Amino acid sequence: MKIHTQIKNDCYKADGFIGEYQKLVRDVVIPYQYSVLNDELPDIEKSHVIDNFRNAAAAIRGEDTKDGFYGMVFQDSDAGKWIEAAAYSLQNYPDENLEKTVDDFVDIIADAQEEDGYLNTYFTIKDKEKRWTNLLEAHELYSAGHLIEAACAYYEATGKRKFLDVMTKNVKHIHNRFVKENTEGFPGHPEIELALMKLYRITKDEDCLELCRKFIDTRGVNADFYKLEKEKRNWTVWGNNAEDNNYQQSGMPVRKMDKATGHAVRAVYLYTGMADMASETDDKELFTACERLWQDITERKMYITGAIGSTVHGEAFSTDFDLPSDTAYAETCASIGLMFFASRMLENDVDRKYSDVMERAFYNTVLAGMQLDGKRFFYVNPLEVVPGISGVIATHRHARPQRPGWYGCACCPPNVARLITSFGKYAYGENKNTAFCHLYASGKIELSNGIKFTCETRYPYGFAVTYKIEKGGKMAIRIPAWSENYTVIHNKRLIKPKMTKGYIYIDVADNDTLIIILDDSIRTNYASTKVHDLTGKVALSRGPLVYCFEGVDNDNDVLSIALKKNGKAYVAQNDNLPCDSIAISIPAVRKSDCDGLYSFSPLAENDCNAVAVPYYIWGNRGENQMRVWMEEA
């Protein structure tokens, strides 16, 4: 059911916590990433993204550019994600220079489009004949998807049609192949589905919807598709196993799926597209499939930090309840994709079970993905780090104890950038007469339905949220499940509004004030006994923030700490932390090490106070031990 729609990004002007992050992305991340794409930085692996487009244009002009491609087969997608981030940022903070840079970039991309609408630098430069012969590995539809998303964002930001027209022409080319000519096929890496839905909402071009439906409804119908494709082609990118239908979500029609499997980013991008189409076309069967997949992820396969994809093998979902802390893969992009999926589920059904997870993923894994200075990024977000093991030994090599710089495969950094710069689309929603407040996000909100208000809050560190209404209407505000106790004050009057699926609905008039006070207590979290890695362990959280224990705050040793059962935790100043963030102090015992590797003597215990900090800031103060789940004494 189409319940409401995502707002346009410029409906929300952030300040506060989100505003600071958006400024960081504007000031540091976007300029830095552009220099990378343009190969301006000497000491990091070259990206060549922009040069790839230039060389593709040269190839179209007939110049010899056989060696002109560099990078991953999906290198073009970095252009899409960066432009998308830049476009959203331009809406938040107009910037002529940045806009000029994007315009020039769009010109370069436009020149790389072939006469027939085809647009992919890898094939245009290297081998035109191989176009569309390797949907399994070659990411043509994936890269197109990211460029479509960028074109939509840039059009929304500037009203400039050029990029939108380029990508519309590209979609016509793809539609021609897969719909008009009815060529069998669907994306190895889903992404274009959700992009086509974005383009459809802007252009209302039915071809977009038709093409999206084709990809969604033919996926997995022929479970041998990739196998047969592989038999026909005589080349490979990585030698992917064409029969691993779990990895690539291609073993059954999507409407029948009930288990999240395989590569986690691919999975949630696919589910996002499915949920998108379900809401747009009121497709209940498709939505029901999405509900099953949502339930499978969030009730059996999700870390407390909102991370998903627990195994490095295939960057994939593992089996139910296999959620190891130290060897977690937990890719930043997968949690971003989980936010996408959540936001599209909200378009079908306003239920806090979606927004709660969206918030969990954002404030923990997604933010942890970026260093506080915006300069370094995690792909992998473990919940336990032991220097000497993490990032070093083979089983833990992926789980680095410190954020590295730019990667050869640069998917996560620009993904974080575009997510943060478009935060309003996740925080707020609207339909004809209602403003939906899915997340607490400080700033000014001006919806196209006329409702207008400011939101003032120090969230996630403050738990009072004040809405000052300029133009009234109906407010639908999520109360998180973690806040069983909460107070609502409407114009200084305590009220008890009705709650439906975790949202309170309140009619507000012009100049009203609405204050929500949430539960600020520190909570102890327990895990299902089915999670073999977490038996007997507890984790702390406060509001949406999951906390972790780092060596730097705990005498360089968190392994020997056990939290006291029923110990009273309290918030604590910690001058050692970045401004605004708040630590937790909790009574604990420090165990003395035994004499030797094993001992018959119980380890001596001494009382101590253990200090926890928000998970998302871990690894910002040097390499040290880190643990989310702690023993209880």
Next chain:
Amino acid sequence: MKIHTQIKNDCYKADGFIGEYQKLVRDVVIPYQYSVLNDELPDIEKSHVIDNFRNAAAAIRGEDTKDGFYGMVFQDSDAGKWIEAAAYSLQNYPDENLEKTVDDFVDIIADAQEEDGYLNTYFTIKDKEKRWTNLLEAHELYSAGHLIEAACAYYEATGKRKFLDVMTKNVKHIHNRFVKENTEGFPGHPEIELALMKLYRITKDEDCLELCRKFIDTRGVNADFYKLEKEKRNWTVWGNNAEDNNYQQSGMPVRKMDKATGHAVRAVYLYTGMADMASETDDKELFTACERLWQDITERKMYITGAIGSTVHGEAFSTDFDLPSDTAYAETCASIGLMFFASRMLENDVDRKYSDVMERAFYNTVLAGMQLDGKRFFYVNPLEVVPGISGVIATHRHARPQRPGWYGCACCPPNVARLITSFGKYAYGENKNTAFCHLYASGKIELSNGIKFTCETRYPYGFAVTYKIEKGGKMAIRIPAWSENYTVIHNKRLIKPKMTKGYIYIDVADNDTLIIILDDSIRTNYASTKVHDLTGKVALSRGPLVYCFEGVDNDNDVLSIALKKNGKAYVAQNDNLPCDSIAISIPAVRKSDCDGLYSFSPLAENDCNAVAVPYYIWGNRGENQMRVWMEEA
């Protein structure tokens, strides 16, 4: 220092616990393994070991046998290990048919020896030109080592010289190459070192000692040796990384080593050879290196079960204190190798720190390696198993929840067989006037120094050990470190003999009786806080046996059980167990699962009795959860 020597295998005639195991090997394991080697079983991967020797003989006769080799490059070693097991078994239980089978096998092997003494079916059949060009991977010296060990055992068992002569000729060939011609090189997989020491003790041929010294003392001196070897050859077996000096223990002279690294079996076989040569030649520097390596393994890299080599990557030692229970590699052969190493350290220094570990490895990992019916084997011995994860998902695929049958790489099964059939060599030792009792092993002991006695005990389930002396002398009996309390009764008189390095020394006369009563209490074990996988956990043991909890005894769910702190454990009858073995019952709580994946509510706890069984019998009653290290409530 040469302190004493291993006894000949026929000095000990087992009964009781060890006797039952030796009978099982005689009745089931040895015949079964011979059928495998001779490709008589239809439903398992063919071994081809015997056919390889036949085909090598044919190749020597000039027949075309290019396709006549099958199996691993070290396939010949299976012949060595099987014959060695059979030889020891013949000493325990004379058997004309088995002896005839071995004689015929020896004839086949002898025919496969080339004129110059070379003996390796892989190269004789496939490509003579490649001999000795790939010490890194080709296992020529490794396979020779196992055949030498077999020849020594068979000579000791039967007095027949044929096999001994074949292998002496083979050693001459190798000595010629590596000593006389002084060709650079040392074994990729150590093993021949300890074999040469065995042969030397029988033949007193100084070439054996000289060759062993060459391999030990040139190892790692040129750290680039394998790299240079690889550059010279134009073929490979597996594409091993020639520069991974950690994996193959080739990065520094062995006398300088202080960290156990790399492939665990290779490592402990090497250290065994080093300790062997140290005792034989009174080489204090070499022994000191062995002491450092011993300490590194047992104080930082050993599971409570005496398993070593914690990572599947390279079947190798991981870094210090990285001892994961669920992804443990913990190869059966590595624990057998650790017993070898311990037994050779005892030849340098009679200290229970060696015999305690030897016992820990045997009664836990080595015995667990074999199904109770002798028909199936574990290579990998995890300390935690969760069906659906263990043996299934990529990170845990090696850690199977059930013993599989024969493997393509069949190293462990015959290794277990030869260890059990030669148990006397580990349990007892002798020098001029002393009988060393390293392990408690029921049966008759008749040493070449004249001391003669019987040992009566139900160990490891009974804790009284009675020595009835027939011919007296000095008894040196180890009191395990786990038995702080013990009683010694000499001819009905309580005595308090002096203890030196964990051994009590008692002069006994003919017809004396000596009774040792050990501590039979159930002990709770704690691990160092440095072991990140074991924080807050405890394990139970009684005597040498480490216990584990299996689903079959605990309502199919051990993950939700936490043992009560200070709960009084007691031994318990358990009709569900194989005869003789004893279960432990311990007060515990069973946690109720929470509603959902995570919860703010502490998990409800209900009192229960949890049942533990000896680790070595796990996985004999169907696939189910298993855990050694438990939470404490």
